Amino acid sequence: MYRARIARLISTELWRGVLSELRGVSALIEILTSPIWILGLVLAISIQNPASLKDPISLKNLCWGIVVFIMISDKLWLVGHHLEREKRLGILEQILATNTPIALHAISASLTAMIWTMASASTSIALVFPILGVDPRPANPALLVVGYILSDMMASGIALLYSNAVLVMRRPWIATNLFQFTLPVVSGLLPYNLSPEAIKRIIEVNPLSYPVEILRRGATGHQSLPADLYMALAMSIASILALYSLGIALIAILRKSMLKKGL
Incomplete structure (x- = not known):
């Protein structure tokens, strides 16, 4: 009986989060603008290194790096701003009133964002790669x-x-616009061998660089980051578990603060 109630609560909150994301136009805008971003970024980067346009391997590495930019940008806007949007719409207040775990509701946005990101990436690959x-x-x-x-x-x-910070910021869109460009750059937007030395040092210690490297190796067949595949897998899984654990813990703390002080 208790397990059934928990399962029902989880499924209800996940579905509520999905419906909440489907109501807005943010995801649709991301899908429509992604091909423009990819084409613009590839050409802008290639201007600094024209030889990359003539080298099929470098160009393919670069294009798949830009796909990661779309992935990170989508998540920052769709997942990072999910709770903030619900706060503005009055949905978050209702969730607090029902004593529902906000973390579960926040994670539900990730599931919907995965669908939108896949649509954005597929559209961009289909339109831009042939060009x-x-x-x-x-x-x-x-x-x-x-x-x-x-x-x-x-x-x-x-x-x-990041959604914890967005909830307490006055103008979170400013920070998001900054992060959606800087985070991909230090996570492997540019192939490791094409990155400046200072960026290379950051890429080597940035946990997000490792799953990006696995994706790029699968796409191109070439190693970019000097890291063993099994080490990259282990680093990726450990970092994902740490990020989700920390994010959920901070949301729980923020929930207590909101219940005490109000939204």
């Missing part, structure tokens, strides 16, 4: 899928953690 002459076929489909799932979960974990 640039990039073969979208992955070198190792299984490794690509593993890398994509890990990268998506890592980006969602970062956004879940």
Whole structure:
């Protein structure tokens, strides 16, 4: 009986979060603008290094790095701002009144965001890769899928953690606009060998770089980050668990504060 009630609570909250995300136009805007972002960023980066446009491997590495930019950007806006949107709409107040775990509701946004991100990435790959002459076929489909799932979960974990800060910021969109560009740059937006030395040092210690490296190896068949595959897998899984644990813990603390002080 108790397990059934818990299962019902979880499914209800997950579904409520999905419906909440489907109501807005944010995700649709992300899907429509993603191909423009990919094409613009690839060309902007290539201007600094024109030889990359002539090298099929470098261009493919770069294009798949831009796909990661879409993934991170989507998560910061859709997951990172999920609770803040619900606060503005009065939904968060209702959730607090029912004594429902907010963390569960926040995680539900990640599930919906995964669908939107896949739609954005697929649209961009289908439209932009042919324009640039990039073969979208992955070198190792299984490794690509593993890398994509890990990268998506890592980006969602970062956004879940970030959602705590968004709730208390006055103008969170300013910080999000900054992070959606800086975070991909230090996570492997540029292939490791094309990055400046200072960025390379950050990429080496940034946990998000490892699932991105797995994704890129699966897509291109070439190693970019000097890291063993099994170490990259272990680092990715450990970092994902740490991010979700910390994000959920902070949301629980924030919930107590909101119940005490009000929204």
